[in-house]
Amino acid sequence: MKKIKVHIADDHQLLIDGIEAVLSSEENIEVVGSSLNGEDVLNWFASKEADILILDINMPKVDGIAVLQSFLNNNFQQKVIVLSSYDDTKLIKEVLKIGASGFLAKKCAGEHIVEAINEVYNGKQYFSESIKDKLLSTFTNNFSSVDAMPRESSFFSSLTPREIEVLQLICKQFNSKEISSALNISTNTVETHRKNLINKLKVKNVVGLAIYAIKNNIV
Incomplete structure (x- = not known):
């Protein structure tokens, strides 16, 4: 079995030790390194390899945002899961745009x-x-409204008018039955439109639509 190689970066050794303890019982995961500051993270990845970096945002010397930006600028292939004591929307959007693949609040x-x-x-x-x-x-x-949507964006270039209407109602968190009633179409048709949206935008679900929109500066 190929093991997933993980590097942990956090300015608290106690948290690193805790994550290592959790991962130690996983047969398919191996912790191959750790760092207490962002500068060490960049130096480590310059000569060594890991599949995933678990990265604290508030790091000394070089903070987590700068580390992410460096990964992006240098075309590093490692996936990054961000850890943070804060989960405000502005921070989440920022790390998504830079290239993070995951975001976890430290408390969980x-x-x-x-x-x-x-x-x-x-x-x-x-x-x-x-x-x-x-x-x-x-x-x-x-x-919040169809008029607020950036129709000229490439986000909508491949979507039909009806798909945009369905998307607007999905954004308002309507379920399929509610969309069916609002647009006077069958629930099967709603589900077809939902699948088409997910396929066209290459996402997994409505959360994926949100992530896609954030990464492409739609919101």
Whole structure:
């Protein structure tokens, strides 16, 4: 079995030790390094390899945002899961745009870190439920009406008028039955439009739509 190689970066050794303890019982995950500051992270990855970096945002010497930006600028292929004591929408949007594949609040890191690593390693994005709620809230608030949607954006270039209408109602967190009633179409047609939206924009679900919108500066 190929093991997922993980590097942990946090300015508290206690948290690093705690995550290592959680991961030590996972047969498919191996912790190959750790760093207490951002400068050491960049130096480590310049000559060594890992599949995933678990990265604290508030790091000394070089902060987590700068580390992420350096990864992006240098085309590093490692996936990054951000850890933070803060989960405000502005921070979440910033790390998504720079290239993070996951975001975990430190208070729930121990509970979700294994799932996050496996999901991200397999090409998915991972956000705890509270983070997903914030992303959906951002998406809904910014797309509160059809007129507010950036129709000229490439985000909509491949969508039909009906798909845009369905998307608007999804953004308002309408379920399929409610969309069916609002647009006077069958629930099967709603589900077809929903699948088409997900396929065209290459996302997994409505959270994926929100993440796509954030990464492409739609919201």
